[in-house]
Each structure stands twice: as C-alpha cells, then as structure tokens.
Amino acid sequence: MIPKLSLKFIIICLILVATSAYPNSLKDFDHDLFSYVHNDMENKALDRISPTIQRMGEPQVYFALSALLCAFGNDREFETGKLAIAGFAETATIIFALKKTIRRPRPLNGSEKDSFPSGHSGFAFTLATIVSHNYPKLRIPLYLTAFGTAFSRIYLGRHYPSDVFAGAFIGTLVGIQITHFKNPILRISF
Numbered sequence: 001m002i003p004k005l006s007l008k009f010i011i012i013c014l015i016l017v018a019t020s021a022y023p024n025s026l027k028d029f030d031h032d033l034f035s036y037v038h039n040d041m042e043n044k045a046l047d048r049i050s051p052t053i054q055r056m057g058e059p060q061v062y063f064a065l066s067a068l069l070c071a072f073g074n075d076r077e078f079e080t081g082k083l084a085i086a087g088f089a090e091t092a093t094i095i096f097a098l099k100k101t102i103r104r105p106r107p108l109n110g111s112e113k114d115s116f117p118s119g120h121s122g123f124a125f126t127l128a129t130i131v132s133h134n135y136p137k138l139r140i141p142l143y144l145t146a147f148g149t150a151f152s153r154i155y156l157g158r159h160y161p162s163d164v165f166a167g168a169f170i171g172t173l174v175g176i177q178i179t180h181f182k183n184p185i186l187r188i189s190f
C-alpha cells in the first residue's frame with residue numbers, strides 16, 4: 001500500500017507531466033502571457049532588479065545559505081538549515097527528472113531543452129516554505145521574494161509562466177512535505 005502523501009505526490013507529478021502536452025488554447029495563453037511579461041512590461045527598474053532577485057532561486061545561493069545556517073546558527077537555525085538542505089535535495093531531484101523527461105525548449109533559446117519546470121522557482125518556493133515555517137514573521141517577505149524570483153525568470157526570457165508555476169508548485173509541496181515530516185529528517189546527523 002502506498003502512503004497517502006506519496007500517492008498524492010505521484011498523482012501530482014503525473015498531472016504535471018501530462019500538462020506538458022498543452023491543448024492549443026493553454027499553450028497560446030502561456031505564450032501570450034510570456035510575451036506580455038517579457039516584452040510589454042519592459043522597463044529600466046525591472047531590468048536592474050530582475051537579475052539580482054532571481055538569485056534567490058540559484059542552487060549555489062540556496063545551498064550556501066542552508067550550509068551557513070547549519071554551520072553557524074543556533075539550534076533553531078541549524079534545524080532550519082538542515083530541513084532546507086533536505087528540501088533542496090528533493091526539489092532538485094524532482095525538477096531535474098522532469099526537465100530530462102519533458103525537455104521543453106526555453107522561450108528564447110530552442111536549443112536549450114530544460115525549461116519545464118523552473119528550478120529557480122522551485123528552489124525559491126521550497127526555501128520560502130521551509131524558512132517561513134520556523135520563522136512565521138518572515139513569511140510575507142520570503143514569499144514576495146520567491147514570487148519575484150519566479151516573475152524574474154519570465155521577465156528575463158528564461159521560462160514560460162507555466163514553467164515557473166510548476167516550479168513554484170513543486171517547491172511549495174516539497175517545503176510542506178519536509179516540514180510535515182521534519183522529525184525523521186532532523187534525526188539524521190551530519
């Protein structure tokens with residue numbers, strides 16, 4: 001018997017894979033929304049801040065922040081860092097597997113076939129979910145930054161909206177799952 005959470009997770013993954021073969025109307029909407037964000041919203045302020053804000057979703061930044069919390073933090077910060085590292089590993093595994101399976105071309109570079117789902121969005125939302133669980137007062141800034149990371153990936157032409165939505169969805173689910181099952185994770189020593 002498959003545990004309920006695992007079954008739900010498998011169903012969600014299957015839905016995400018199935019939606020990669022969009023019906024034409026959804027595909028058109030996705031492309032139109034991409035065009036609006038990437039082309040029509042262009043302005044100097046977003047040109048300046050988008051490259052910076054997207055960094056919250058970069059694996060190096062995510063892992064470095066988690067490692068710093070583990071190495072130099074108090075007990076609560078160590079716990080948060082440890083959970084974030086577990087979340088990073090799970091999110092990376094899921095997103096990498098989906099990217100290699102679906103192989104969706106990036107919006108502005110058809111030769112890169114790793115657009116779906118967005119890893120930056122996945123990592124940003126995983127981090128926001130896990131950290132805000134331990135630090136509820138940071139919830140709004142964390143999710144605003146995660147949203148900014150996802151938005152910047154569209155604005156910079158790296159992903160379609162459905163890519164970042166799927167990444168955010170995966171990241172949030174992983175974060176919820178990690179915080180829900182935190183006790184076995186925290187018993188692992190490193």
